[in-house]
Amino acid sequence: MRQYRLSFDDPQPTLHEPAPGRDAEAILLGLSPTQQEAVRALDGPVLIIAGPGSGKTRTLTHRIAYLLAVGKARPWQILALTFTNKAAREMKERIEKLVGEEAARGIWMGTFHAAFARVLRREADKIGYTRDFSIYDTDDSQRILRGLMERYHIDPKRYNVRSMHSLISSAKNRMVSPQEYGRLVASDTQEKAAQLYGPYQEALRRANAMDFDDLLLKPIELFEKDPATLQAYQDRWRYLHIDEYQDTNHAQYTLARMLAARHGNLCVVGDDAQSIYAFRGADIGNILSFQRDYPKATTVRLEQNYRSTRRILRLADSIIKQNQDQLEKSLWTENDEGEPVILMEALSERDEAQKIERTIRDLHVRGGYPFRDFAVLYRTNAQSRSLEEALRRGGIPYQVIGGMSFYQRREIKDVLAYLRLVVNPNDTASLRRVINYPTRGIGNKTQEELIAFAQREGLSLWQAIERVEDAGLSGRAANAVSAFHFLIAQHASQAAHRPADALARDLIQATGILEDLRRDNTPEGLMRWENVQELISGIAEFAASNPDNGSLSAFLQEVSLLTDADLAGDDENRVRLMTLHASKGLEFPVVFIAGLEEGLFPLAQATQDRKDLEEERRLFYVGATRAQERLYLSYARSRFRYGEQQPAVRSRFLDEVDEDVIRTEAGGRHRARPDRFQAGDASTGAYDHVDPHYYRKNLRGASGTDSTRRQARRSTPPDGERRIVYDEGAADIVPGVRVEHDLFGQGKVLSVEGRGDQAKAVVFFKEVGQKKLVLKFARLRCIG
DNA sequence: AATAACTTTCTTTTT
DNA sequence: GAAAGTTATT
Numbered sequence: 001m002r003q004y005r006l007s008f009d010d011p012q013p014t015l016h017e018p019a020p021g022r023d024a025e026a027i028l029l030g031l032s033p034t035q036q037e038a039v040r041a042l043d044g045p046v047l048i049i050a051g052p053g054s055g056k057t058r059t060l061t062h063r064i065a066y067l068l069a070v071g072k073a074r075p076w077q078i079l080a081l082t083f084t085n086k087a088a089r090e091m092k093e094r095i096e097k098l099v100g101e102e103a104a105r106g107i108w109m110g111t112f113h114a115a116f117a118r119v120l121r122r123e124a125d126k127i128g129y130t131r132d133f134s135i136y137d138t139d140d141s142q143r144i145l146r147g148l149m150e151r152y153h154i155d156p157k158r159y160n161v162r163s164m165h166s167l168i169s170s171a172k173n174r175m176v177s178p179q180e181y182g183r184l185v186a187s188d189t190q191e192k193a194a195q196l197y198g199p200y201q202e203a204l205r206r207a208n209a210m211d212f213d214d215l216l217l218k219p220i221e222l223f224e225k226d227p228a229t230l231q232a233y234q235d236r237w238r239y240l241h242i243d244e245y246q247d248t249n250h251a252q253y254t255l256a257r258m259l260a261a262r263h264g265n266l267c268v269v270g271d272d273a274q275s276i277y278a279f280r281g282a283d284i285g286n287i288l289s290f291q292r293d294y295p296k297a298t299t300v301r302l303e304q305n306y307r308s309t310r311r312i313l314r315l316a317d318s319i320i321k322q323n324q325d326q327l328e329k330s331l332w333t334e335n336d337e338g339e340p341v342i343l344m345e346a347l348s349e350r351d352e353a354q355k356i357e358r359t360i361r362d363l364h365v366r367g368g369y370p371f372r373d374f375a376v377l378y379r380t381n382a383q384s385r386s387l388e389e390a391l392r393r394g395g396i397p398y399q400v401i402g403g404m405s406f407y408q409r410r411e412i413k414d415v416l417a418y419l420r421l422v423v424n425p426n427d428t429a430s431l432r433r434v435i436n437y438p439t440r441g442i443g444n445k446t447q448e449e450l451i452a453f454a455q456r457e458g459l460s461l462w463q464a465i466e467r468v469e470d471a472g473l474s475g476r477a478a479n480a481v482s483a484f485h486f487l488i489a490q491h492a493s494q495a496a497h498r499p500a501d502a503l504a505r506d507l508i509q510a511t512g513i514l515e516d517l518r519r520d521n522t523p524e525g526l527m528r529w530e531n532v533q534e535l536i537s538g539i540a541e542f543a544a545s546n547p548d549n550g551s552l553s554a555f556l557q558e559v560s561l562l563t564d565a566d567l568a569g570d571d572e573n574r575v576r577l578m579t580l581h582a583s584k585g586l587e588f589p590v591v592f593i594a595g596l597e598e599g600l601f602p603l604a605q606a607t608q609d610r611k612d613l614e615e616e617r618r619l620f621y622v623g624a625t626r627a628q629e630r631l632y633l634s635y636a637r638s639r640f641r642y643g644e645q646q647p648a649v650r651s652r653f654l655d656e657v658d659e660d661v662i663r664t665e666a667g668g669r670h671r672a673r674p675d676r677f678q679a680g681d682a683s684t685g686a687y688d689h690v691d692p693h694y695y696r697k698n699l700r701g702a703s704g705t706d707s708t709r710r711q712a713r714r715s716t717p718p719d720g721e722r723r724i725v726y727d728e729g730a731a732d733i734v735p736g737v738r739v740e741h742d743l744f745g746q747g748k749v750l751s752v753e754g755r756g757d758q759a760k761a762v763v764f765f766k767e768v769g770q771k772k773l774v775l776k777f778a779r780l781r782c783i784g
Numbered sequence: 785a786a787t788a789a790c791t792t793t794c795t796t797t798t799t
Numbered sequence: 800g801a802a803a804g805t806t807a808t809t
Contacts, residue, residue: 083799113799138798157793157804212799247799280798380796382800402798436785443785563799581797603796619797642794643800 024069027062027098031055038300039063042072045260045294046267049287051331052316052625053307053587056269060241061091063267064107065098067239075106079237079259083244085110085566087585108237112252113212114561116219120210121557123229127222132423132553134209135560139413140429141165141211144203147432148196151455159192167193168200172213173249173281175220206460207428216251223258234262244585245270245290249281257293266294273320273329276581276619278611284325305331307587309338311661312631316624318658323614340663343654343670344634348645349383349595352636353390355665356592359632360396360575363590371397374575375588377623379601383594384577386640391575401578405564411517411528412535416556418511419504422491423553425462432461438516441480449473450481487511500552501540508532580623591627593620596635596651620653633662 028036038048038059050056064080067073082088088109096104108115117135124131136144142161149156149164167190171181178198185191204211210218223230240260242248245268248256260266268290275284291297305313313333344359346352356376363369376387381403391398406412414437417430425431436442453471454464464471466489468481491507508514517529542558543550564582576588595601602616624631635650655672662670 111799160794162794215799249799277798279796382795439786441785445785561799579797600796605796615797640800 023099024066027066027069031059031062032302032304034300034302034304035059035062038302039066041267041298041300042067042070042265044264045290045297047287047290047294047297047299048267048269048302049299049329050269050271050302051305051329052271052274052622053305053333054302054331055306056271056302057087057091057243057585059302060243060267060269061094062098064091064239064241065095065104068095068099068103073239075104076108077236077238078107078241079115079239080107080109080241081112081115081243082109083111083247083585084563085114085561086563087243089566111561112248112255113215114558116255117215117557117561119219119233120215120222121554123219123222126226126229127218128205129208129210129218130424132208133557134207134420134424134427134430135215135557136204136209136211136429137560138165138212140209141169141200143429143432144207145196145200147428147451148199148203152195152199154192154196159189163189164193164196168197169211169213170281171197172211172217173251175217175250175254203428206426208424208426209429213251216249216255220251220254220258230258231262234259238263238265240266242266242268243270244274246272246275246284246287247277247282248286250283250286251281253283253286264294264296271329272325273323273618274584274622276584276615276622278615301329303329303331305333305335307335307628308333308625309335309629311338311340312624312627314658315341315631315661316621319617319624319653319656320621322656323617324610325614339630341631341633341661342665343662344632344665345650346634346636347638349386349636349639350390352594352634353386356387356594356632356634357390357394357396359592360391360590361394363630364396369590370573371575372573373589374592375583375586375590375626376575376577376592376594377580377583377626378577378594379580379603379619380595381579383600387577387594391577396575397573398575398577399572401576402564402582406531406534407559407562409528409531411513411531415508415511415513415532415535416559418488418507418513419552420556421488422495422503422507423556425488425492426460428461431465434511435484438512440484441476442484446473446477446481449477495552500543500550500555501536503552504539505536508536580619583626584622587626587628589628590630590632591623592632592634593623594634595639596633596654597639597648598651600639600641600648601651602653617653 028039031039032055035055035058038046039062042063048056048059050059060080064078067078068075080088080091082091088111092104092107092109095107108118120127120129120133121131124133134140142165145164145168146156146161149159149161154164171193176184178194178201181190181197182194185194204214223233237259240256242256247270256266256268268287270287272284272287275282275287278284291299308316310333313331313335317331344352344355346355360371360374363374364371378384378387384400384403388398388400407416414434417433420427420430421434432447435447450464450468450471450473451461453459454461457464457467457470459467465481465485468478468485471478471481473481487510491503491510494503494506514529514532517525517532519525539552539555542555546554580593598604598607601620602613606612606616633654635654636648638645639648640646654670655674657672659670659672664670
């Protein structure tokens, strides 16, 4: 099903002679002179500054292949860090094509996080962890923080867990220690975060767990504390490559500097204009100051664009010109002028989605574009819904990237929590997640008493469970807890010697999760059940494909670092839907950017500060430059947000842009109104009289008091259109869809009403005629 | 202790 | 309109 193997191989004992020089030169064929220059600069620091579509990754790939071919480096002396695991895998495949599979075996390629998680697994004992440590995602981290807030009596309403986590996380990204952070606090919220930061780190350590930020921080701590270990890695990786360098944070920057300090062979590729991850600590300064940090650096600029038409490039250029902070760079291309960029105006997000769907169909049928040539990009994941709806109705195959990925599904997280617990019983976040799922009589009260007991005795929650008898619980509760204890302990004792998949299968069976899912007898339940089965087979596959290191704990660490973008399925011929962020590094012949509205893109929160606004603009730039041949921009005059239809105003970005390359759908000229953007107050970028918090204000202000608001909510949808009901279980059941019923056979859905368990559909069956069915029980299957 | 019904709050983007 | 939190009911 899925590929779990990341691109990390251990050094092979056999050495291979470098390929003959003639082959090395062949690797350079097909590269532009500038690209070749970057490839040939093998020793010392190299900075490649490159615009979109200039062949950045290609240059890096060929450079690595060239290194191997001329015999400068053995594969295991190369570390290549990319933005996603998928990008790493693709790069590795291409290198294998260039120099042969054998010659490429042993290169380490992957994300910073995945690479250093591997390092930490090896060196765990040196930092007081075991190699089976758990890796915490945002969810797990917040679970820990929620517990701490309770203990320190911090009101989770006033200071929500989310913001506590993001403050702590950004402190960690900047490598600020708990002590330092305590000294730096400037606000009430920060003070609470500072109070939690230390205990949070302590809780993670006790749980033998690391969060994403720790995966970068711990290696730095280790390298600082233990120079011998650092030197071992410096000597191992003599050649460092970092893709998307503009998106590295301070910790990543530090790691790169440490590793490169000895041999100095650090080659980074990036484009400051494409920096879109400042919100999670990425520091544009890293790329801007590379030449200062490495005075001997060779700098190569790749400015020729091989991807897009002239018009698209001109549009992109007019976008990025609005930003103050940027390196001087001029993009050019030998490509054709191309089609005009089309701007589409829609009445609502439904209308917008429909227009996009029709355009795709039209280009597919008349332009001959296969579905895989299209991408629809948007600012927030929530926007995918209306687009999906329209595409589904139009019968256009699509795939949503991001959003709810396989590993984020509840049932998968539940099962993974059990598995993690067996491998690492001190993993408190997992323990608390599953201690009473499926319900086994350990309710809130009992849990609270256990936690209090653990705290009194200075034990971890698991240790407290090991000693239930002393916890002073009621007989019934104590029994339930010891049954749970037995369940975990029994499997934990087998973890070391049983194969991962057999152990997982047994454990899952014993937990009763499968029965619980089967019991609710709904289509969702069935789907969840299947997902769990799929996970089990994934574990088996992992164990089979990693004969030397196929343990359960290795599996768990690996899957916690997989992203949706890493998962397979990209060779399928489908339209791709994704956020603008997720589109980074990709290219498509036809690109749509939807939702160009004030408050949405740019987001309301980002319009206050020039730096934030510039990041939004770069995001627009990134999106526009994904397009090779055709680019469509769209906005809606109203949008369903916060549970209500809200009026919307078209994005200021559309007023900043070169209007000559844009045509309306009807072929008319686009009238940008740069005057609406008042440059007078450049720091905030006041826009007409549009309030940046448009939507929220509207929600509260326009509908008056709470009671009128509730009434407004109950009223029918304002656009008067028949609303299509979407529920998890019946997501496919919409008017027009052909379905099959166990008894009635095949039919066509005429209409749908109600929601949730009350959802009913009127279906016309070929054999038995029209029927009204309750979706919950009807078990309709979509066909065709 | 578990479930159902109701209320409130909140929304960016992600390794 | 969803998720998380709260209260009422069994």
